[in-house]
Amino acid sequence: MKISMIDPSLFTPRYDDGLCEALAARGNDVTLIGRPMRETDAIVPKRYRYEPRFFRIGERLRPVLGDGRAGQIAKAADYALDARLRRLGSLAGDVAHFQWLPLAMVDKILLDRLAGRTALVHTVHNARPFHGEDRSGVQGRGYEALLRQFDLLIVHGDQTRETLLKQGIDPADIALVPHPPMTLREATAQDLAAVPRGTVPRILFFGTIRPYKGLDLLVQACLDLWRDGLVFELAIAGKPFMPVEAFLQAIHGGGFSERLVTDLGFLTEHRLDAHLRAADILAFPYREIDSSGAFLSALRYGAAMVTSDAGMFGDLPDAVATRFPAGNAPALAVALRQLIVDARRRQEAGEAARAHGQVMTGWDVAAAQTQEAYQIARERFAARTGRSTAESAA
Numbered sequence: 001m002k003i004s005m006i007d008p009s010l011f012t013p014r015y016d017d018g019l020c021e022a023l024a025a026r027g028n029d030v031t032l033i034g035r036p037m038r039e040t041d042a043i044v045p046k047r048y049r050y051e052p053r054f055f056r057i058g059e060r061l062r063p064v065l066g067d068g069r070a071g072q073i074a075k076a077a078d079y080a081l082d083a084r085l086r087r088l089g090s091l092a093g094d095v096a097h098f099q100w101l102p103l104a105m106v107d108k109i110l111l112d113r114l115a116g117r118t119a120l121v122h123t124v125h126n127a128r129p130f131h132g133e134d135r136s137g138v139q140g141r142g143y144e145a146l147l148r149q150f151d152l153l154i155v156h157g158d159q160t161r162e163t164l165l166k167q168g169i170d171p172a173d174i175a176l177v178p179h180p181p182m183t184l185r186e187a188t189a190q191d192l193a194a195v196p197r198g199t200v201p202r203i204l205f206f207g208t209i210r211p212y213k214g215l216d217l218l219v220q221a222c223l224d225l226w227r228d229g230l231v232f233e234l235a236i237a238g239k240p241f242m243p244v245e246a247f248l249q250a251i252h253g254g255g256f257s258e259r260l261v262t263d264l265g266f267l268t269e270h271r272l273d274a275h276l277r278a279a280d281i282l283a284f285p286y287r288e289i290d291s292s293g294a295f296l297s298a299l300r301y302g303a304a305m306v307t308s309d310a311g312m313f314g315d316l317p318d319a320v321a322t323r324f325p326a327g328n329a330p331a332l333a334v335a336l337r338q339l340i341v342d343a344r345r346r347q348e349a350g351e352a353a354r355a356h357g358q359v360m361t362g363w364d365v366a367a368a369q370t371q372e373a374y375q376i377a378r379e380r381f382a383a384r385t386g387r388s389t390a391e392s393a394a
Contacts, residue, residue: 002029003095004027004097005048006034006098007098009102011228022290036055036059039238050223053082054078059185083294098120099122100125103187104141113183115116119378120275121152124164126289126290127164131288132210147164151377151378152175152376156177156179158314175369176369180296191268195277195278201280201343202278202281210242215236215366223256224333236263237275246393281336281346282298282301286307288310289311300354302351307324316356320353
């Protein structure tokens with residue numbers, strides 16, 4: 001089967017890589033289609049091809065325009081020209097599987113062009129696009145309507161499925177493929193030297209920093225615990241996509257600067273691996289989430305997990321994570337306190353998290369389930385067009 005795996009902005013390269021490699025191992029002809037890779041992208045295609053089709057102009061302009069409004073406008077124009085005018089080429093195989101739809105009004109143009117050429121599949125990683133943080137009101141506008149253009153939708157969990165059902169999606173149009181754990185690239189000696197382990201328990205918040213992830217709640221909880229005399233460190237590692245100066249100033253102003261470790265910016269997987277190795281407690285104080293690739297990447301490190309009860313976190317076995325009600329900073333402080341003061345409890349919680357990752361379904365199962373979904377999508381394509389995908393792509 002010729003599979004076009006499409007992630008225009010390369011939002012989830014580690015997930016894309018795992019799925020593409022596993023699908024290729026099953027004998028499929030797989031091409032992952034995204035943007036030009038950056039220095040911080042760590043995937044190395046094995047068994048599948050990588051095509052940097054999208055945002056080629058926008059990526060060249062990125063060092064000059066940055067990631068602000070000017071850069072976003074340039075990328076949007078670049079994407080629109082590609083979707084409307086460029087030859088479909090490798091996008092039109094037996095299946096076009098969209099992992100993400102970065103700009104709904106432009107995505108519609110591309111989907112309309114592909115609809116008569118190939119079966120269309122979309123993984124709904126988050127039922128609410130951009131977690132409601134599309135400040136321009138443009139990126140996600142029309143996303144829900146786009147879902148009905150696909151032959152089949154894939155979700156990772158029951159909560160996402162229930163959300164789609166409430167939106168009027170037919171249950172028969174949804175396939176469940178659980179998200180496997182992921183493995184980051186290993187830290188270099190230089191990364192390990194840059195992120196030494198502390199002498200007191202360390203809480204790590206890592207990944208892109210966005211409002212829905214609840215860093216403000218974590219900072220408030222940590223301030224309360226420091227004021228109560230608890231001794232621990234807070235490490236914040238990742239690229240801010242929101243102002244964080246007030247949070248950091250609250251820590252500095254409170255006299256706890258020596259307890260703060262920051263590594264702000266786009267981090268390589270190697271650097272994230274170093275931070276995860278140095279952490280004792282991993283915090284996921286998310287206000288909302290469907291599934292979390294960051295959480296699934298972190299299970300193998302054997303650190304104690306503290307999560308909200310949002311999305312997939314609410315379905316975790318009790319031993320795997322210490323949970324608190326989403327949005328509740330005092331409850332987060334309580335959850336953290338019991339792990340900070342009790343080393344044995346931290347160790348047991350970390351072992352439970354690691355064991356959970358080891359028994360979760362892997363990429364081989366995810367690939368088999370995804371391939372079954374593709375077959376359904378191809379049958380639906382044939383029913384709506386009267387042609388097979390091979391005939392349409394010829």
